[in-house]
Amino acid sequence: xxxxxxxxxxxxxxxxxxxxxxxxxxxxxxxxxxxxxxxxxxxxxxxxxxxxxxxxxxxxxxxxxxxxxxxxxxxxxxxxxxxxxxxxxxxxxxxxxxxxxxxxxxxxxxxxxxxxxxxxxxxxxxxxxxxxxxxxxxxxxxxxxxxxxxxxxxxxxxxxxxxxxxxxxxxxxxxxxxxxxxxxxxxxxxxxxxxxxxxxxxxxxxxxxxxxxxxxxxxxxxxxxxxxxxxxxxxxxxxxxxxxxxxxxxxxxxxxxxxxxxxxxxxxxxxxxxxxxxxxxxxxxxxxxxxxxxxxxxxxxxxxxxxxxxxxxxxxxxxxxxxxxxxxxxxxxxxxxxxxxxxxxxxxxxxxxxxxxxxxxxxxxxxxxxxxxxxxxxxxxxxxxxxxxxxxxxxxxxxxxxxxxxxxxxxxxxxxxxxxxxxxxxxxxxxxxxxx
Numbered sequence: 001x002x003x004x005x006x007x008x009x010x011x012x013x014x015x016x017x018x019x020x021x022x023x024x025x026x027x028x029x030x031x032x033x034x035x036x037x038x039x040x041x042x043x044x045x046x047x048x049x050x051x052x053x054x055x056x057x058x059x060x061x062x063x064x065x066x067x068x069x070x071x072x073x074x075x076x077x078x079x080x081x082x083x084x085x086x087x088x089x090x091x092x093x094x095x096x097x098x099x100x101x102x103x104x105x106x107x108x109x110x111x112x113x114x115x116x117x118x119x120x121x122x123x124x125x126x127x128x129x130x131x132x133x134x135x136x137x138x139x140x141x142x143x144x145x146x147x148x149x150x151x152x153x154x155x156x157x158x159x160x161x162x163x164x165x166x167x168x169x170x171x172x173x174x175x176x177x178x179x180x181x182x183x184x185x186x187x188x189x190x191x192x193x194x195x196x197x198x199x200x201x202x203x204x205x206x207x208x209x210x211x212x213x214x215x216x217x218x219x220x221x222x223x224x225x226x227x228x229x230x231x232x233x234x235x236x237x238x239x240x241x242x243x244x245x246x247x248x249x250x251x252x253x254x255x256x257x258x259x260x261x262x263x264x265x266x267x268x269x270x271x272x273x274x275x276x277x278x279x280x281x282x283x284x285x286x287x288x289x290x291x292x293x294x295x296x297x298x299x300x301x302x303x304x305x306x307x308x309x310x311x312x313x314x315x316x317x318x319x320x321x322x323x324x325x326x327x328x329x330x331x332x333x334x335x336x337x338x339x340x341x342x343x344x345x346x347x348x349x350x351x352x353x354x355x356x357x358x359x360x361x362x363x364x365x366x367x368x369x370x371x372x373x374x375x376x377x378x379x380x381x382x383x384x385x386x387x388x389x390x391x392x393x394x395x396x397x398x399x400x401x402x403x404x405x406x407x408x409x410x411x412x413x414x415x416x417x418x419x420x421x422x423x424x425x426x427x428x429x430x431x432x433x434x435x436x
Contacts, residue, residue, distance in 0.1 A: 028109025069259025126186025183423030286315025292426030329358025
């Protein structure tokens with residue numbers, strides 16, 4: 001046995017597994033959202049209380065649900081790693097979107113991938129709807145141009161793990177790649193799984209997040225017909241000002257705004273931070289995940305409450321230790337009420353003293369990307385001493401006990417933040433971050 005182990009260590013292809021029970025930190029992040037094509041642009045507009053909504057321009061729809069969140073300055077051909085052929089072949093927008101945001105996140109972290117880091121870096125990018133846009137293009141080509149015009153890149157464009165794989169080809173890491181498929185909780189699932197992989201020694205670094213590009217007519221109409229997205233009729237306050245369309249916890253909330261986007265956080269083991277001179281932004285302190293076994297869209301309070309409690313327990317905390325809640329807060333009547341009900345059950349009267357805000361009031365719902373984007377915004381808020389607001393807020397008497405940080409960002413220091421994410425299919429995943 002000794003000889004075998006000794007030979008393994010001498011083999012240059014053998015990677016010694018790191019010790020278990022390691023602390024995990026966030027050291028960087030990137031994002032592309034309806035507020036801007038980078039995290040920096042997104043943050044600057046978010047602090048100002050701006051929203052990134054407009055009438056849909058990516059496609060034509062015949063619906064009152066035509067206010068969406070589109071990345072305003074997203075030009076794939078202008079990226080320094082693309083050309084016309086690359087953009088044409090990889091026509092599932094979440095592929096190149098992921099590559100760009102992973103590159104930004106890595107640059108933000110200060111990590112330079114070398115021969116030692118490459119095999120120890122994983123990439124987990126979740127998505128709710130994957131390459132729906134590529135399939136739509138292929139279906140059109142099949143009908144109008146014939147079977148030989150269906151792209152040979154169609155199947156790779158549809159693969160959930162492809163964005164992570166293409167990011168690896170660009171950035172040259174060779175650790176595990178896959179796609180946590182947790183619908184609208186995918187980003188938190190990626191962070192949670194990535195943190196566990198580092199804790200258990202499977203890797204030292206993880207690019208964790210999500211990406212979705214759902215601004216397509218079939219998807220817009222589908223969400224509209226299931227009464228999930230807001231219908232903006234002539235008597236709605238967003239009719240003349242689309243920025244007012246997403247209004248979580250407001251008395252007149254009517255549904256979420258469908259948005260495109262991507263978000264990635266870079267996770268690192270504690271000893272890697274020291275070894276490479278990196279600057280930690282927050283510690284991943286606790287993770288909790290459950291499923292509802294209830295309904296494909298309606299939330300189940302019992303299992304959401306369990307997810308919240310398990311997250312707090314996993315962090316080694318008590319409910320009173322939480323200083324801020326980044327809510328799932330989609331702006332749906334039932335969803336927001338259900339989330340508040342669960343928070344009341346977990347925190348009791350203490351919830352009245354804890355700020356609870358929703359970034360979706362500014363970004364809309366970016367589906368599989370939303371939790372990772374919100375994690376990055378939460379951590380940046382801890383670093384800057386700022387809690388982002390719930391904009392467009394008109395008080396709902398039924399939720400009067402909740403401090404939703406209405407309409408303006410608040411200067412307030414906080415060190416422990418809970419970030420919630422719940423998704424179709426009855427999936428719940430919450431993460432607690434500690435500022436450093």
